[in-house]
Amino acid sequence: MLVLGIESSCDETGVAIYDTSKGLLAHTLYTQIELHAKYGGVVPELASRDHIRKLSPLVLETLAEANIKQTDLDGIAYTAGPGLIGALLVGASVARSMAFALDIPAIGVHHMEGHLLAPMLEEQQPEFPFICLLVSGGHSMIIRVDGIGEYKLLGDTLDDAAGEAFDKTAKLLDLGYPGGPKVSNLALQGNADRYKFPRPMVDRPGLDMSFSGLKTYTLNTWQKAKQDNDATEQTKADICRAFELAVADTLAIKCKRALEQEGLNRLVVSGGVSANREIRSKLDQLMAKRRGEVFYPRLEFCTDNGAMIAYAGAQRLLAGQSTGLNFAATPRWSLEELDSITT
């Protein structure tokens, strides 16, 4: 089955073609980062307009790259939510109209399910069940996964998502947008012994997370450095290092707790923040110590992309699921509401 995948929930336009017998045939991505950088974050209306400009040319480019014709397609998957409503509607309308014209089924995919299943695009695929740490710009979740569509939310963030905390930290240190890679790159030059930031909520039982206090701690540390005439690039780097270590440690502690609670030893880490070097290293150490397994998407599939949507949609289309002609985007949508593909 040949499936075209379209992602347009935020600031990346992603298109891919997934073949259920041969795997990923082609994928293209257009990022709007430059467009939004001068505003310090995503401007929803500009995002929608840019998706309109870029999506159709990208679809044609991806078909050409895969060396297939539109009429070869068996189905179309698009991100139906969660995300920015205008941006989602661009992908949904293009996908739905193409499917109608070609008389093939279309399926609206949950963006976070796309992230969660992204490691399945790699050669080594995790078996079910597993614990998934899903960390992106809008979400930080710990989920027990028993199959596609069988998701039990074990822990969530009470305030900022992990990626949001990276983005806000970068903003207050004037590092630009998006913050994750900026903070992480500067942290490489930081001294890990200079500051010790708190590990939020690790003393409390449970798997919920909270990152807004860490952001305030960062702000206070930076302001104090300014008062002490020590607001140097080195201080910024030291703060980035302390911040990143605190996030990585907190996530590792929560993952360990989730694995113990559920009696599992297989961990999947996905979403934009799973690209982070320090977080990967901490989780690798944790799983090596436990003699368990850990899976990540390749770096380019950690952040938003069309391949993960094509993959998730293809599994649902294969199981006979599809979305009706009357397309709708769902800006707020819980993963736990999804149907299993086996029922």
Ligand code: KG4
């Ligand atoms: O999954 P994603 O592309 O979009 C959402 O669904 O939200 O995640 C984007 C988030 C941003 O907050 C970005 O700062 C963060 O992922 N991110 C990182 C890294 N690369 C991207 N955070 C930490 N370290 C990174 N290397």
Ligand code: ZN
């Ligand atoms: Zn995402």
